[in-house]
Each structure stands twice: as structure tokens, then as C-alpha cells.
Amino acid sequence: MALVRLRRSVRAIVLDEGDRVLLCRFVIPEPGGAVVVWAAPGGGVERGESVLAALQRELREETGLVIDGEPPHVWHQEVIDPGHAVDYDGVINDYFLVRTASFRPRGALSDDELAAENIEGFRWWGLREIAGYRGTDLFSPRDLATPLAALIAGRASGAVVRLGL
Template sequence: MTEVNLRHAVRALVLDPADRLLLCRFVLPGPAGPFVVWAAPGGGVEPGETLLGALARELDEEVGLAVTGAPPHVWHQEILDPGISRGHDGVVNDYFLVRTGPFAPRGRLDDAALAAENMHGLRWWPLREVVEYEGPDLFSPRDLATPLTALLRDGVPRRPVRLGL
């Protein structure tokens, strides 16, 4: 049996009091040219780091938000695709719900460091705009509107919901 090398990452569903979701704008290279993906802030778990330790570091670096306590683990995603993360056979994303007051996101990393990670901006998205979006950009996960609607409607699940691509 062949061992699968997956990149483990954490992501934060950062919601403000109006239930707007903070998403990062990633501009990624593709065979037909660059494309845009809107994804929750977060990133790779470093060796020896806990999931919550990685989440706290990533939120500080990318959006300037301090994580307090242990936010609930709400979604789990596994994607087997060697094209999705260089040097890996796929990714595992664990999503945590982080409620916060309104703030202007700006992390510790400067624009050049963020661009080196393909990140080019942040935006607060109301659920309605995620659901109704018909533009050329993608969301990650692709059907973000469905699990986000369920999370806002039903609250935190007892166990993390498994997501598709």
C-alpha cells in the first residue's frame, strides 16, 4: 500500500456580528492563466504545532486577529489531488468557527509576504452575496454557500461536517 502525503491546514470561518464571512482573495496560476479563489484565512500546520496553535498563528499573520479560547471545529475536508498543493498528494483542511466584533483586517505579514503566498486582499462577504455570486471567481470549498447556510441556520454541529471539494 502506498503512503499518501497530505498537507494539513487549518482555516477560520471568521464571522462578524452581521454574519459576514471574512475571505482571502488568492490569485493562483493555472494552465489557462491566473484564476481567483476566495478562501477562509488559514494555512499549513507546521511540524510540532497543534491545530489551534496553527490557527492562532495564521490569523495573526494574515488578518491580525487574536484567537482566544478554543473555537469550535465545524468542518473537515480531505482532497486527494496532487495538483492542489505542491509536493503533496492533496490537502486536509480543518475549519474552525471564530466569532468576532467588527474590525479592519490587517495581519502582521506585509503585502509582499502575502503576495508570495498568492494572497491579494481580503473582503467581508454577506451570506446573500456568497449564495447569489455568479462571477468568474471560485470559492473554497466550491459550494461554500451550502455548508455556510447550514452553519448559520443550524449552529455548531456536534461533529465536524465533512466537505467535498
């Protein structure tokens, strides 16, 4: 039996005072053309790095947001798919809730460094916009509107919610 290698990642559900969520626009090259995916800011946990340190680093690098304290862990996602993360058989994403005032994302990474990570921009999205979106771009997770609605409404039980693809 082959060993499954999963990339460990952290992501932040960044909600502003209007309950809009900050998402990164990932443009992923594919053989048939690029795929656009809107996903929460974050990224890989480096060897020897704590989950909290990785979250703080990723938010600072990508968006410029500096967080204090330990935000609540709200979602967990495991995707087993060899094509999902380069050099891995899949990914484990742990999502943390970060509440903040709206801001213009501008992190420590240059535009070229962001592009090397397939990030081509940021946008604040309202829940209705996500739920009603009918374009060709994807969201991660695919049904982002459902767990996001529960999170915004405060219907979360305090337990970490397991997400699908």
C-alpha cells in the first residue's frame, strides 16, 4: 500500500464588520485552460512551524493582516486527490475565524511572488454574492455558502465542522 502524502495547510475565514469574507483569486493553469478558484487566504505549514505561526505568517505575507491571539478553529477539510496539490496526494486545510475591520489587502509578498503562488487578486464577498454566483469560477470549498452562512449566523456548535471538497 502506497503512503499517502498530504500537504498540511491553514486558512483564515476573514470576516469584516459587514460579514463579508475576504477571498483570494487563484488562477490555476490546467492543460485545457486556467481554472479560477476563490479561496480563503492561507497556505502550507512549514516543517517545525506551529499551526498558529503558519496562520500568522500566511496572513501577513498575503494580505498584510496581523493577528494577535489564537482565533477559533472552525472548519477542517481533507481532500485526497493527487492532482490537488503539487507533489502531494492531497491536502488537509484547517480554517480559523478572524474578525476584523475591512481593509485593502496588501501583504509582504510582491505581485510576482503572489503570482508564483497562483494568487492574482483579492476580493471581499458577501454571503448572498457567493450563494447566488452563477459564473465559471469555483469556490473552495465548493459549497462555501453553506458553512459560511452557519458561521455568520452563529449556528456553529463550537465543534470543528468537517467540510467536503
